[in-house]
Amino acid sequence: MSNSYLRVVWVYPDLLSTYGDRGNLLAIAHRARARGIEVEPIGVRSDQPLPYQADLYLIGGGEDGPQAVAAQRLVQDGTLRQAADRGVPVLGICAGYQLLGESFVASGERCQGLGILDLRSDRGESRAVGEVAGESHPNLGIGPITGFENHGGRTHLGSAVQPLAKVTHGIGNDGQHEGAWAGHVVGSYMHGPALARNPLLADLLISWATGGRQLQPLDDTWPNRLREERLSALASDQG
Template sequence: MSSDHIKIVWIYPDLLSTYGDQGNTIMLERRAALRGIPTRTVHLRSDEHVPDDGDIYLLGGGEDRPQILAAQRLRKDGGLHAAVQAGKAVFAVCAGYQILGHEFGGEEGQPLPGLGLLDIRSGRGERRAVGEVVGDVAAELNVPRITGFENHQGVTSIGPNAKPLAKVVAGVGNGDGQGFEGAYAGHVLGTYMHGPALVRNPALADLLLYWALGVEIPPLDYSWAGRLREERLNAVLPAT
């Protein structure tokens, strides 16, 4: 954080906001406010330049054509690349997750170039994954078991310069047969989980705030977000 507040950049809500993932911005604002940390959220339309002074950048889900347009405009713009090079936090969901990679599947399943900001490659599978997904997060991220809702036909493989976000306990996740969900490298993190993901998993929101601030943040008391997480986990895995 380079100023007196955390700047959250919600990228292209006019293209990538199909599945309610804007709730991720609200959750970040709320978790920061509960700690007395001011935030400012910018809703960045697709005809606007991606600023390089954000602290957390968010991308949501979308249909095929908007996803293609978003990838084209972000490649041409270059602002998100500059943000990643500067170590800023990026959180992307579903279509946004695929866009971060080297390639993703187009409207007819043809490979299209992504942003190359995360070492993943995505294509289109034969079956659509729809339903609850649960995963055990990589230990180094210090985030407990995550829960979300997946609705995608993507198949994503992770290259050597990225790591799996979580090991799938229930659901499909990346769908490449390796049993993982999502991927991350540095401060760039992607997932297929809707829900919205940060509302269901407040510890993920706190991880992004920690990356933005660069210092440890105090824990919060148990809240409705914690109850929601437990409710969804118990609905999928009653013995959890």
């Protein structure tokens, strides 16, 4: 696609769109358009085929039942796996993160994932609810991450992926690491929404989606103020 035009697919909003995750689509659109990049947002319901030609796919969170249905339909559709194999960026949040892996547990049953990321998810002894923060992988260049988590899953990473961040507050995958990434695919438990609270992650996805385009800085006064407030509050709690 053109470096000045993005087709952004919001995957199955009828099944996977909890805790304000649609804000990730809004954040991408806002930050791309502010740089003169035209954005075509495409919402694709679960009874529709995913478009093959897209520049970025976004998946949100959801409850166990809808997550299992979404995974089954995405496996049958095949487009998302093919897109990831071609290097098209994908962001999965919470349930959307888990279904990018090899398998996950929903409603007590182990379900097949898409196998895009080398990880598997199961259930933890307690639910992880509250703020999550961490130091992101240095190769990503996005600095500290901050978000809100609400999940019962625990995710175990394989050797073919890297953790998105080392946890400094909250649970994330397992109390030590949060999220995962490989190539141009990122998964995370962060709501908030994630890209509004972590604008550099949004910019990284935009850069990937535009073929590595160098993005000029934006006035991030308000996003940075929000981030500083949340990170400062966590630092005060730990102090």
